[in-house]
Amino acid sequence: MSLAVTVLGSSGMFATTERAAAGYLLEIDGRRIWLDAGPGTWRNLLRLTDYKDLDGVILTHVHPDHTTDIFGCYHALAYGGPEPLPAIPLWAPAQVLERLCAYAGQVDIAFDLRPVAAGGTFSVGRAQVMLFEMAHPVETVGVRIDCNGSTFAYTADSGIEGDLLPLTKGAGLLMSEATLQQCDGPVFEGHMSAAQAAGVAREADVNRLVLTHLPPGRDLGVSLAEARAAAPDVHTTLAADGERYEI
Ligand SMILES: [Zn+2]
Numbered sequence: 001m002s003l004a005v006t007v008l009g010s011s012g013m014f015a016t017t018e019r020a021a022a023g024y025l026l027e028i029d030g031r032r033i034w035l036d037a038g039p040g041t042w043r044n045l046l047r048l049t050d051y052k053d054l055d056g057v058i059l060t061h062v063h064p065d066h067t068t069d070i071f072g073c074y075h076a077l078a079y080g081g082p083e084p085l086p087a088i089p090l091w092a093p094a095q096v097l098e099r100l101c102a103y104a105g106q107v108d109i110a111f112d113l114r115p116v117a118a119g120g121t122f123s124v125g126r127a128q129v130m131l132f133e134m135a136h137p138v139e140t141v142g143v144r145i146d147c148n149g150s151t152f153a154y155t156a157d158s159g160i161e162g163d164l165l166p167l168t169k170g171a172g173l174l175m176s177e178a179t180l181q182q183c184d185g186p187v188f189e190g191h192m193s194a195a196q197a198a199g200v201a202r203e204a205d206v207n208r209l210v211l212t213h214l215p216p217g218r219d220l221g222v223s224l225a226e227a228r229a230a231a232p233d234v235h236t237t238l239a240a241d242g243e244r245y246e247i
């Protein structure tokens with residue numbers, strides 16, 4: 001049983017020429033799961049895998065920088081051949097599923113819509129997926145995956161008040177949002193600075209931290225330096241599109 005994650009997009013809030021918005025390809029016990037579908041991630045996903053081999057999708061919240069590329073996948077699965085392909089599971093908060101259906105009424109041709117909420121769990125193969133409540137202006141779930149003793153944790157978008165410790169405790173790799181830098185001050189609710197993300201990792205005994213949802217147009221060396229200063233013992237790097245991590 002193996003667990004790996006490839007970054008499909010690491011830009012916060014919108015895609016840039018260098019980075020797609022939020023998205024990841026998970027390899028869980030031989031299955032391929034697309035986690036968040038921000039702008040640009042569909043094309044990056046196709047560079048790595050045939051969409052026909054996707055086994056499911058997880059969307060953490062309704063914000064466009066995490067969801068809008070799902071419609072590329074919808075059209076491919078529903079209309080890419082003479083017959084629609086079998087629907088694959090799409091796990092997301094109910095609000096996300098309602099909005100997707102409002103935008104594209106037949107999205108359930110492609111996806112088996114499965115509403116989830118914080119506190120919920122589901123299985124992917126022999127792995128267990130657990131969801132935690134994040135602190136963000138809309139309902140948002142953090143995602144923890146336990147697979148044969150290996151653990152991956154993803155904050156999605158969250159302020160420091162989210163349920164971060166149970167989400168991340170002892171994870172082999174934490175993919176944490178780091179939208180802010182210290183100079184931003186406390187003006188943006190529902191996001192963390194790189195230093196706060198590093199503090200979470202330290203508190204949760206996580207040794208490998210990858211900073212993502214990075215602020216467009218900023219010197220990201222500042223984010224990395226602030227995180228490393230906050231938690232010198234945590235191995236911290238910046239996410240980059242295409243980077244693959246085994247856990
Ligand atoms: Zn976001």
Ligand SMILES: [Zn+2]
Pocket residue numbers: 061063136157
């Ligand atoms: Zn968001």
